[in-house]
Amino acid sequence: xxxxIPKYSPGGDRYILxxxxxxxxxxxxxxxxxxxxxxxxxxxxxxxxxxxxxxSLLVHYEPEEIGYDDLIREMTSIFGLLxxxxxxxxxxxxxxxxxxxxxxxxxxxxxxxxTKIADKLPDPELIVRENGLKDVNHLVRLHxxxxxxVASLGFWPGLPFLMALDPRxxxxxxxxxxxxxxxxxxxxxxxxxxxxxxPVATPxxxxxxxxxxxxxxxxxxxxxxxxxDLCLFRPGDRIKFIPVTREEFxxxxxxxxxxxxxxxxxxxxxxxxxxxxxxxxxxxxxxV
Amino acid sequence: xxxxxxxxxETTIQDWPGRYGFWxxxxxxxxxxxxxxxxxxxVLVGNQPGVAALEAQFLGPTLKFQLDTVIAVCGANMRAKLxxxxxxxxxxxxxLAGQVLKMTxxxxxxxxxIAIAGGIDNKIVLGSRSTxxxxxxxxxxxxxxxxxxxxxxxxxxxTAGMIVPEASRPKFSKTRIWSVEVxxxxxxxxxxxxxxxxxxxxxxxxxxxxDRTGFRLEGPEWSFTPKAINKPxxxxxxxxxxxxxxYPMGAINLAGQTPIILVNDGPSMGGFINPYTVPxxxxxxxxxxxxxxxxxxxxxxxSGAQKKAADLKQLCSQETLLKMN
Numbered sequence: 001x002x003x004x005i006p007k008y009s010p011g012g013d014r015y016i017l018x019x020x021x022x023x024x025x026x027x028x029x030x031x032x033x034x035x036x037x038x039x040x041x042x043x044x045x046x047x048x049x050x051x052x053x054x055x056s057l058l059v060h061y062e063p064e065e066i067g068y069d070d071l072i073r074e075m076t077s078i079f080g081l082l083x084x085x086x087x088x089x090x091x092x093x094x095x096x097x098x099x100x101x102x103x104x105x106x107x108x109x110x111x112x113x114x115t116k117i118a119d120k121l122p123d124p125e126l127i128v129r130e131n132g133l134k135d136v137n138h139l140v141r142l143h144x145x146x147x148x149x150v151a152s153l154g155f156w157p158g159l160p161f162l163m164a165l166d167p168r169x170x171x172x173x174x175x176x177x178x179x180x181x182x183x184x185x186x187x188x189x190x191x192x193x194x195x196x197x198x199p200v201a202t203p204x205x206x207x208x209x210x211x212x213x214x215x216x217x218x219x220x221x222x223x224x225x226x227x228x229d230l231c232l233f234r235p236g237d238r239i240k241f242i243p244v245t246r247e248e249f250x251x252x253x254x255x256x257x258x259x260x261x262x263x264x265x266x267x268x269x270x271x272x273x274x275x276x277x278x279x280x281x282x283x284x285x286x287x288v
Numbered sequence: 289x290x291x292x293x294x295x296x297x298e299t300t301i302q303d304w305p306g307r308y309g310f311w312x313x314x315x316x317x318x319x320x321x322x323x324x325x326x327x328x329x330x331v332l333v334g335n336q337p338g339v340a341a342l343e344a345q346f347l348g349p350t351l352k353f354q355l356d357t358v359i360a361v362c363g364a365n366m367r368a369k370l371x372x373x374x375x376x377x378x379x380x381x382x383x384l385a386g387q388v389l390k391m392t393x394x395x396x397x398x399x400x401x402i403a404i405a406g407g408i409d410n411k412i413v414l415g416s417r418s419t420x421x422x423x424x425x426x427x428x429x430x431x432x433x434x435x436x437x438x439x440x441x442x443x444x445x446x447t448a449g450m451i452v453p454e455a456s457r458p459k460f461s462k463t464r465i466w467s468v469e470v471x472x473x474x475x476x477x478x479x480x481x482x483x484x485x486x487x488x489x490x491x492x493x494x495x496x497x498x499d500r501t502g503f504r505l506e507g508p509e510w511s512f513t514p515k516a517i518n519k520p521x522x523x524x525x526x527x528x529x530x531x532x533x534x535y536p537m538g539a540i541n542l543a544g545q546t547p548i549i550l551v552n553d554g555p556s557m558g559g560f561i562n563p564y565t566v567p568x569x570x571x572x573x574x575x576x577x578x579x580x581x582x583x584x585x586x587x588x589x590x591s592g593a594q595k596k597a598a599d600l601k602q603l604c605s606q607e608t609l610l611k612m613n
Contacts, residue, residue: 009474011536012565013593017474024522024531036312051312051534053557058534060311063594130525154534154557157314157423161532161557174525175559177544181497191559193522194532199314200423203501205543205559217314219424230414231313 002028006035006057006079008072013063014048018075019056024163024193026276028055029151030085033235038078046071052235053152053161054194085273092238092271094147096264097197099241100249101140101210105184110208113180123173123207127190131171139209140243145169148195150237156202158217158231162195162239165276167283179205186212188241210241213253214263225263232263238271289354289440290404295433296391297347300419301408302326304338307416307426311556317537318418318426318552321500321575322399323568324458325363327604329403332360332380334447337604339407340417342433344400346578348391349433351402353383358405358446361389362457364397364576378457379612382448397460397576405446408439420553422501450609458572464581465491469570469588469596470540475530475561483511487564488585492547496579500553502541503574505583509545516561524559532559538566549574567593569600 002021009017018035021028032052039050039059046066050059061071102124110123121129124136133139146169148162155161164170175191180203183189187198189206196206199217215223216232226232233239244252255261304326306319320326320343327337335341342349348366353359360380361368368375368391375381375389377400383389391400410417410428419427428437476484486508495504516527523529528542535541539550539562549566551574566574567588577583588596 010471010565010590011474011562012471012538013567013569013590013597015474015534015536015565017534017536019533022531023520049309049311051556053533054531056531056533058311058536058557060308060536064598068590152557153312154314154532155555157425159314170522172521172524175529175544177526177528178546179543179548192524192529192531194559202422202555219430 002031005076008075010068011058014060016059016061016068016071016075017056018059021055024054026149026163026273027085029149029163030088031082032057032152034082034085035075035079038082039075042074042078044071044074051152051154053154054163086277088273089270090236092236092269094238094240094266094269095233096240096242097212097214098244098248098252099144099188099210099212100246101144101243102136103211103249105211106187106208109180109182109184109187117178117180124209127171127173127207127209130173139171142169143171143195144241144243148239148241150233150235150239152235153231153233155196156199157219158199158233159196160216160233160239163193164195165238167280173207175205176207179203183208184211186214188212211249213249213256214261215256225265236271289438291352291354292349292433292435292437292439293352293388294350295435296344296349298421299342299344299349299433300421301340301410301417301427302343302419303340303417306418306552307414307420310414311534314556315414315425316420316553316556318416318420320401321552322363322401322458322572324572324600324604325399326401326403328378328452328457328608329360329362329401330407331604331606332362332378332447332450332452332609333358333403333405334444335403335405335407340410341401341403341408344391344402346398347393348400350388350390352386352388354385355441356382356384357441358448359383359389360403361391361400362403362452363400364394366391366394366400378452380446380448380450398578399575404441406442406444409442410440422553449612451612452608453610456603456608458576460576461581466573466577466581466583468566468573468583468585469593470564470566470585471588471590471593472564474536474565476563478513478516478527478561479563480511480513486510488587491582491584494577494579494581494583498579500551502554503549503551505547505549507547510542528560530559530561532557535562536565538568538571540564540566567597569593569596
């Protein structure tokens with residue numbers, strides 16, 4: 001569901017959360033990203049920064065410069081001026097990210113959690129059960145079959161929040177209870193309907209079932225693929241996960257260490273929302 | 289310049305308010321957990337309240353000064369001594385080149401702030417000198433202080449002989465129970481009435497598994513409204529699961545059944561609900577609470593919390609200080 005008017009709620013004395021709908025889809029993400037851009041270009045007094053995600057926008061404001069109710073009024077009027085997204089055509093880079101699915105490091109991390117914190121089904125098996133898949137190989141085939149949309153960055157420096165663009169590859173999973181205190185760097189996780197890549201070893205709540213050897217954030221700003229940014233990805237990019245063997249994983253990891261690895265980025269494509277919507281419509285009913 | 293003889297447990301460079309403007313790339317605000325104490329330490333030595341100073345956690349550092357300067361130590365009592373002589377907290381002191389400041393384990397509170405006239409002159413990264421050590425951002429080489437490091441200082445005269453009157457200092461709990469204000473929201477409507485009452489009536493124990501990214505709390509189970517149960521699958525199946533969204537700093541993040549207060553180096557987004565948020569004026573209590581101590585929560589309105597923050601800003605200024613006789 002997409003709401004007529006955003007739902008606002010306060011987060012302490014300096015934040016407002018605006019929620020635009022109750023599902024994950026491209027249109028909602030365009031609204032969230034569009035609101036972030038429009039709010040920024042409006043130069044509304046007292047807005048410090050904002051952080052869009054799948055279907056919401058968190059706004060950080062300075063209460064000495066603008067009150068909670070006044071900011072909501074401003075945001076609602078900006079929201080009313082947002083154009084429709086179904087005729088958008090935008091540049092979208094496509095990243096090929098090598099992933100060793102069902103890798104030993106994630107398995108070891110999960111095993112450690114099951115022994116010390118809480119017993120649970122191992123993460124790949126849990127996703128198989130939750131989504132009615134045949135087995136873990138089915139999970140790998142399905143997860144690597146779709147392109148993923150970079151809806152936003154957050155949680156940790158450079159971490160992308162991803163949404164499968166192919167409706168047939170949409171998987172869901174419950175999040176950890178309680179979260180892990182650690183996750184292997186480069187782990188691929190699924191939580192709710194979102195996929196992500198853990199940039200470094202961090203706490204985490206997504207079910208993990210793969211790992212990439214390539215860096216997705218760079219404090220030194222020296223890796224050419226980042227094109228002067230701290231983070232490899234930007235909202236509106238697409239990612240394709242390429243399954244690799246342990247041997248290939250080790251090879252890429254060694255190249256990354258040597259500074260010779262070149263991230264595969266395709267930069268000549270546009271993403272045409274109306275074409276995507278038409279294709280999606282055609283596929284409707286074909287979900288897993 | 290100041291030589292780090294012993295870094296203490298985890299001493300970091302922080303400025304206030306910290307690193308704004310990168311929440312949408314996953315960079316936390318960082319900055320001092322108890323900004324009340326840090327801001328006062330700064331104004332004592334004649335600095336602006338927010339310039340870069342040191343935050344010592346649980347076990348303070350030993351520093352050797354290579355210049356004549358003015359310092360102040362505020363916050364937790366880590367039995368600071370200058371060349372072996374006790375150094376009074378909440379006052380600014382002249383120090384001479386060659387003198388050694390030695391701090392030990394905190395006997396009250398958890399975090400102490402050491403301000404130096406002029407402030408620390410480490411590199412500004414993404415608009416701030418603050419250290420986010422978990423990701424190697426800011427500070428010196430991205431981490432906490434290490435033995436042998438030399439801290440650069442911005443030259444300044446400094447104001448020795450100033451004192452913060454007792455009434456203007458934060459009141460540390462003597463009972464090991466901290467009463468912490470929270471604002472309702474963003475997701476308080478996911479918690480049912482019984483769950484909300486339990487949250488406010490319970491004693492929450494601060495877990496040892498807490499650091500500058502998150503404060504884990506131990507206490508009763510949570511219960512939920514239908515909204516948390518009947519929802520689209522992309523939220524995730526458990527009641528605390530929500531479609532990933534931005535997290536306010538200070539949010540009480542309900543991860544499964546475990547509440548985690550997202551503090552200064554915490555995540556900017558994620559897929560758990562945040563029923564309550566600790567407002568900025570109450571953060572100092574989190575900064576001074578020790579693992580094993582009790583947090584109990586009191587509701588405050590958004591405007592009430594904003595007023596508290598404005599009052600605190602007023603208080604953390606030169607006008608508050610007195611000259612020592």
